[in-house]
Amino acid sequence: MTQLARLPTELFHELFQYLWANEILHSFSNLSDQMNSILESYSSYRINFQSTRYSIFQRICEQIQPEQVISLILSDKNDTPHLTKIFLSYFHIQQFTNLRLLSLIQVEHDSLCKILPELSKLKRLHSLSFDNSSGKGKFVDFTDTNTKIYSLLPKSSSETILQLKYLCTTYSDALTSMNFPNLLQLRLNCHSLHPLNAILQQAPQLKSLTLFLDVFRDLYAFQPCYSLRKLILIVKHAHMSIDLIGQFLEKFSNVTHFELKNIFGFAHRSLIDGFQWERIAQSFSIFNFKFHMKDTLTERNLDSFRTRFWIEEKHWFVVCQHNYLFTVSLSDFGLPYIGLTCMKSLYSTIPNNAILYHPKYLIFHRRPSNTQFCFTTIQNLQPIWLGSVQLLSSIIDLNQIQYLTIIPPVFSLFKNISSHMPKLHTLRFEGNQVDIDVPEQSSLSGLQLKQIHTLQFHIAKDSKKSIYDLQMISYSFPLVEHISTWPVKSRSDIIYIIGLFKQLSSISFVIHQSIDKIKRYSEFDSQLILNDIEKYLHCSAMCRIDFISENDRTPDLLHFWLCERVR
Incomplete structure (x- = not known):
């Protein structure tokens, strides 16, 4: 600390620009009075509360003053239920007078109603992102629009909108009556193009637009936008x-x-005609697409993309595999995954195959007949068949794997994780054969993998027995912080499972399908569960219950965010 004390305050402040608030406080708090003074004088904290531990959340709320914060991310996702509600018990959003960026991720309705009316008081805010409270993914159910949120937006946010340079939201209809004189970037989730026309006419400086569309329609009477x-x-x-x-x-x-991608269903056949795209894309410097076609594609489908325009003039290369056609310049814009046994059907316009598409997700079905390809960017691996780790290493750079989906036949891979997958932090257990195939779990016996922080279970809600020994799993993964989604039949199941994992921060359960509606209401009452957690595990928790549907308010999923346990 003596050497650190000699460094100027400005140097620390420069360093802090590259760190989140929790990293700064964890690394530098209470090292000395001088360092504490440096932390107190820093005025550009960036707070990210996604998937955070409750102790970290509490520490930040108690140590940092709101005027010191320039960037704030609040999240009420399943691993931090009710976080925003608790945050608002510490602060009012208008206290963050120097806030530049605010991101609200699946924030619950009541909290949104408290935040939105106060946005006009944040005079320095230039970046705003907030989605719908249902949080069902990128695309929302537009038949279930919350009218109260819509009514709040024009009244509370019009002043804020005037100063924004970046906006991301699902509430497109509420924006049609607002002006965006300074807006440069817009990410919008729309049912159709209908509200977009009015919005663009009020955004004269807009340079970048990302649209998540339910359907591509309402093109009539669309006005030009020359700034984009x-x-x-x-x-x-x-x-x-x-x-x-x-x-x-x-x-x-x-x-x-320009980038174009279809998510569900099949793309129109005309979209795989390179000659027609050549007519449209003359002025593009960057062009990326991904199309999912109804029919299996062959190498002949690439002929129209082999012209001088595509290869020599633009240097745009196209790949087809099975029924996908996509460009290769964006690693996360191509296939959602690649199956290794499909390599024979992978064709490209790349001369001499000098470059290979770099996917991030690979499904390894069985020993490939063609191993000339080597994947160096795979982050998400699902080995359905496993020969040897040496064979895997010859095809995939295992050092890059961060997410691993594992099934019983490949449990032997566990013993190679520490030595071959240093970046791995998330394991997903697939249990589709849970009732008919009880695997040998000796591969986990006596093994501890402290690098694993997240466990995800995909087990049928109606499974009659579990193939997984939770006691063995809790021993093998002692530092796990997040678990989803384990089937339970009673409150005692919940207490038992939480008790096994000592470092747990969040956990989600699904109620077993055999539990009838009456018992679901009586057994899975949130307050009763929280009382049991405090009584038997000596810690408090936050709980959110998800129901079967909007019309059926029967408990189905339970999400817990746990405080630190008293030891």
């Missing part, structure tokens, strides 16, 4: 022809960066 340079279009149901896309792009004549 970057357009990303991600469509849930891509029932659109290339002619329709061309008409749409005519409204954005100055766009030089």
Whole structure:
């Protein structure tokens, strides 16, 4: 500490720009009075409360003053239920007078209603992101729109909108009556194109637009937008022809960066015609796409993408595999995964195959007949068949694996995790054969993998027995902080499982399908469960119950965020 004390305060403040608030406080708090003074004088803290431990959340709320914060991320996702509600018991959002960026991730309805009316008091805010409270993914159910949130937006946020440079939201209809004189980037989740026209006319400086669309329609009477340079279009149901896309792009004549991707269903056949795209994409400097086709593609489908325009002039390369067609320049814009046994059907326009598409997710089915490919960017691996770790290493750079999906036949892989997968932190257990196949779990016996922080279980809600020995798992993964989703039949199951994992921060349960509706109401009362947790485990917790549906308020899923246990 003597050497650190000689460094100027400005140098520490420069270093802090690269760290989150929790990292700064953990590393530098209480080293000396001088260091504490440096922390107190720092005025650019960035707080990220996603997947945070309750003790870290509490420490930040108690040590940092709101005027010291320039960036704030609040999340009420399953691993931090009710976080925003507790945060608002410490602070009022208007106290964050120097806040530049605010991101609200699946924040619960009541908390949103407290935050939104106060946004106009944040005079320095220039980046705002908030989605719907249901949190069902990128695409929302637009038939279940919360009208109260819609009514709050125009009244509370119009002043804030005027100063924003970045906006990300699902509430597109509420924005049609607002002005965006300074907006440069917009990420919008829309049912259709209908509200977009009005929004764009009020955003004269908009440079970048990312659209998550349910359906591609309502193109009529669409006005041009000349300021836009970057357009990303991600469509849930891509029932659109290339002619329709061309008409749409005519409204954005100055766009030089265009990306197009369909999520569900099958893309229109005309979208895999490179000659037609050549006519549309003349002015693009960056062009990426991913299409899911109904029919299996062959190498002949790439012929229209082998022209001088694609290969020599633009240097855009295209790959087809099975029924996917995609560009290779973006590693996360191509296939959601790649199956290793499909390598024979992978074709590309890359000369001499000098470059290979770099996926992030690979499914390893069985020993491949063609191993000339080597994947160096795989982060998510699902080995369904396993020969030897040496064979895996010859095809995949295992050092990059962060997420591993494991099934009983490949449990032997556990013994190689520490030596071959140093970055691995999340394990997903697939239990599709839970009732018919009880595996040998000796691979875990006596083994401890302290690098694993997250366990995910995919077990049928109606399974009659578990193939997994939870006591063995709790021993083998002693530092696990997050678990989802384990089936339970009673409150005592919940207490027992939480008690096994001493470092647990969050856990989600699914109520077993055999439990009838009456027992679900009586047995899985949130307050009764919280009382049991405090009584038997000596810690408090937050609990959120998800119901079967909006119309059926029967408990189905239970999410817990745990405080530190009293030892």
